[in-house]
Amino acid sequence: MPKLRDVCPRVRSKVAGPFWVTIDLFFDSREAFDRYHDDPAIQPPSVAAVYGVDPALVALYKVPDLHMVKISYPRPAPQGGVVERDMHSGQQFVFLLDVEMS
Known part of the structure; x- marks a missing residue:
C-alpha cells in the first residue's frame, strides 16, 4: 500500500491560531x-x-480546484505554553507521512 508521502508530494503544517493546527495535503x-x-x-x-x-x-x-485537502485539529496545549514543543506547528505534518493509503 502506498503511504501518504508517496501520493502527496507536498505536505505542510502550520499554526491556525493559538488553539489549532492545520495540515495541508x-x-x-x-x-x-x-x-x-x-x-x-x-x-x-x-x-x-x-x-x-x-x-x-x-x-x-x-x-478540488487546488488538488488539496486541509485538515485542522485542536492543539494539545495553547501556542506558546510551558509544554510547547513546536510553536509554529511546522513539524506536525511528519506524523501523517507514513500512514498507509488504500
Missing part, C-alpha cells in the same frame, strides 16, 4: 486528488488517533 494532479481525498487514512477518526484528539473536533476541507 497538496496532491500533484486532479486524478490523485480524486483517488485519495476520501481515503480513510486522512479522515477525522484516523487523524484524531494519530494526534490524540477528539475525532469530533477534527475538520477536513476539500479544495
Whole structure:
C-alpha cells in the first residue's frame, strides 16, 4: 500500500491560531486528488488517533480546484505554553507521512 508521502508530494503544517493546527495535503494532479481525498487514512477518526484528539473536533476541507485537502485539529496545549514543543506547528505534518493509503 502506498503511504501518504508517496501520493502527496507536498505536505505542510502550520499554526491556525493559538488553539489549532492545520495540515495541508497538496496532491500533484486532479486524478490523485480524486483517488485519495476520501481515503480513510486522512479522515477525522484516523487523524484524531494519530494526534490524540477528539475525532469530533477534527475538520477536513476539500479544495478540488487546488488538488488539496486541509485538515485542522485542536492543539494539545495553547501556542506558546510551558509544554510547547513546536510553536509554529511546522513539524506536525511528519506524523501523517507514513500512514498507509488504500
